[in-house]
Amino acid sequence: MTQYADEASFLANYNRREFDAPLLTVDPVLFTYHQAQLKVLLVERSAYPERGLWGLPGGFVQIDTDISLEDTARRKLQEKTGIIPPYLEQLYTFGSNQRDKRGWAVTVAYTALMAYQECASHIESVSDVQWQPLDQLNKLTLAFDHQQIIEFARERLRQKALYSIVPAYALPEKFTLPELQQLHEVLLGKPLQKKSFRRRIEEAELLIDTGEKRSDGSGRPAVLYRMKEGAGGYTFVRNLEE
């Protein structure tokens, strides 16, 4: 890379090939939990390249605006779902000249979580939107490397289930502890001890008892909780505390 001594010589050379940058996109991986399944939001691509394949609801970063990378991800999700998800966190940045047939392409991937809602595909009529259950993901051929990105996000979310209640953002605003435990069990792929799970969460004081209860069919009704403000940032594992 050539060096420029000052602004004048930089500007004089600004259009040279060496300043060509990769294509830059943002790709949010939006998860939800519904009917005992973890699901991810996919859109059917209506344009070249990978037209007709399903992929993540991402898009190009617009350099003519001053919104941040994170807000770009939020905006893409709002276009597809109608709402801004309550949890969004940068996941990883994938870049190579193999990802996209157009050339060197870099995407900043985000993990997002929200309560399940019916797809608002009417909002963006050109593209179809759907919640795809994660255990049936291999039945679809996804665009680009979106399959790997989703697996990467899923693995990170699994890690979070070990020491935080971040997964709760995939539930409705009010939820029960048995629901949250089921979600964690799906993420971890193994059953959890009811008592230990409840103990850790209650002692961490990350949830608020709404006073309401809910029973699904028979059995004792469960207490409805909602998350404390910002509880996503906290851990409930001793070693990871201060």
Next chain:
Amino acid sequence: MTQYADEASFLANYNRREFDAPLLTVDPVLFTYHQAQLKVLLVERSAYPERGLWGLPGGFVQIDTDISLEDTARRKLQEKTGIIPPYLEQLYTFGSNQRDKRGWAVTVAYTALMAYQECASHIESVSDVQWQPLDQLNKLTLAFDHQQIIEFARERLRQKALYSIVPAYALPEKFTLPELQQLHEVLLGKPLQKKSFRRRIEEAELLIDTGEKRSDGSGRPAVLYRMKEGAGGYTFVRNLEE
């Protein structure tokens, strides 16, 4: 963003403004541990912009080569230190139109660790290279948002010290447990229980006893260990295991 139906119409429009992408750089934050201090590698910028300020040893991603983002970071570090650091991991991607006066700029930051060695500034004669102690970082004005990037990396490394021996990559190949504990204490900013620290590390079986010993001045000599292959990937906290 305009949509293109097929490759032909895409190529016909490829040079339009909408495909202008942000400047894309890679910025490795290389830490080491020397004389009881955590230090970070800085280079003095010899070119516009921010000429004369100290900054991270990063640079532009070259789209005319097919090396990965990660290898780009490795290459930048090799240029400055002469060696490829044994630990390199993607940290976070920072992007906005405020970071760089040239416009929208995105940088993929990496955390790297290596054993201390004297600066090999002779290799890249145009730029000065130095190890800057982290607790004296505020005495320098750094280029762009590199101060925040370093703080971000430092915080992530602190987290790793809670549940892994990743910090050991900042030590020489052979090191003692007291040395490693000191490093963890510097990172965490608090003293650790000698017995607990040793127990956790020994039970995790992430180190190999080299059979050698070393004494610094007086006192019983300490056993020299080296890391097991890939020990950076493992945790020594129960809750985070399978």
Next chain:
DNA sequence: CTTTTTATGGTCTTTAAGACACTTAATGGT
């Protein structure tokens, strides 16, 4: 050869997690 210094090991205490039986509060059938 004793004192000092630092590394390493022993072990009791404290705290968190696992296991599992028990109680509670709802539904549904007789």
Next chain:
DNA sequence: ACCATTAAGTGTCTTAAAGACCATAAAAAG
């Protein structure tokens, strides 16, 4: 009304990990 069934929530003993602190080991310094 009563009892069986179901699922939520609790009590408590056991097990495992971490904290605290003391004891021993191996070197240097005098």
